Amino acid sequence: MKTRIIAFAAGMTLIFAVWAQDGPNSQSSETVAKPRKKAADTSTAPASDDDAPKIPSKLSPKATKDADAGSDVTFKSDTNIVNVDVQVLDNKGNPIPNLAKGNFRILEDNVPQTLTQFSTSEAPLTVAMVIEFSARYQAFYSSGWAQTLTASYGFVQQLKPEDYVAVIAYDLRTTILSDFSNDRSKTMEAMQRLRIPGFSESNMFDALAETADRMSKIEGRKSILLISSGQDTFSKLTYDKARKSLQEAGVPIYAIEMLQIQRLMSNMSGGQEMAFLQGDNELRTFTKETGGQAFFPRFVQELPAVFQSISQSLRNQYSLGYSPNNQAHDGKFRKLTVQLVNPASNEPLRMVDEKGKPMKYTILAKAGYNAPREVE
Secondary structure: OHHHHHHHHHHHHHHHHHHHHHHHHOOOOOOOOOOOOOOOOOOOOOOOHHHOOOOOOOOOHHHHOOOOOOOOOOOOOOOOOEEEEEEEEOOOOOEOOOOOHHHEEEEEOOEEOOEEEEEOOOOOEEEEEEEEOOOOOOOOOOHHHHHHHHHHHHHHHHOOOOOEEEEEEEOOOEEEEEEEEOOHHHHHHHHOOOOOOOOOOOOHHHHHHHHHHHHOOOOOEEEEEEEEOOOOOOOOOOHHHHHHHHHHHOOOEEEEEOOHHHHHHOOOOHHHHHHHHHHHHHHHHHHHHHOOEEEOOOOHHHHHHHHHHHHHHHHOOEEEEEOOOOOOOEOOEEEEEEEEEEOOOOEEOOEEOOOOOEEOOEEEOOOEEEOOEOOO
16 A cells, blocks of 8 residues: 555656646647657548648648648749848838839849839738747746736737737747637637746747748748747757858748846846847847847837837838849859839939938848759
């Protein structure tokens, strides 16, 4: 009898330990990088939606038609069309509308290209919310935890019914809490799992690179919303490799760095402050080179304005397309530069504000893309 009681107690202790470490992964252990394959079902019962791959999403006909769910997209045409989403912001960060096709010039590896496609129509968005959820700064009921939830729920409220969103959390590993869907009940259910972090590490580089790589195979307007402290402590990828991967994927990243007020109020050591400053610079680089923006709100009250700015930026884009002069299928990275010009003079476009004074503007677009490879 005594032996049975000891064995039972040991078993319960082990179960509790596993549960306590699981955090937001309690219902799934699949990662963005390598979705775990489901066991083949030999019965005649129809497959359920749970058997579908996580990312790439079912939203991408190009990624799923006549191919296995896990296969990559291949180019089957001798002519490649490069699509570039561009934002033009004034000196206050507001989108500038009503620009014409002739105002845009794209250079690929410093060679001017001829635009063949141009549109400003508003289309549904596909957004992946990548949320840092580690015990380092987001302990249960801490201010960091509260800010994370406020930012997450606040952004979802800005979405339109036809927009698709996925929720991805990361700490020591990356976990898909909900796949792309416009069913907000699934989104809310996923975010309700952000309660007790399991680990104190954060693999931001891996999470961003894995998500961007999967989303590069999804068509239409897409972006990543990163809610993070900006620090990486455990990624397999280095900063340089992550940066290159994000450039190649070309998915715009919008980052909201949390814990700004905590940094000001706490008595941080030099090492901690340097880690945050490094994170600031990394987020600025990732967002700029992918055509997105980085935000550093100090107070929760600033978040609604941040959400509004991101929403306006995403919905007021110019969609450009061209067939590159260099049609080599060599898989190399091609650098892109977007400029605004006066079509009459071919000189840089000058803009004025409501008072007639010269106005500076900012052009946001991805830094480049990878050329396709020859189809084997």
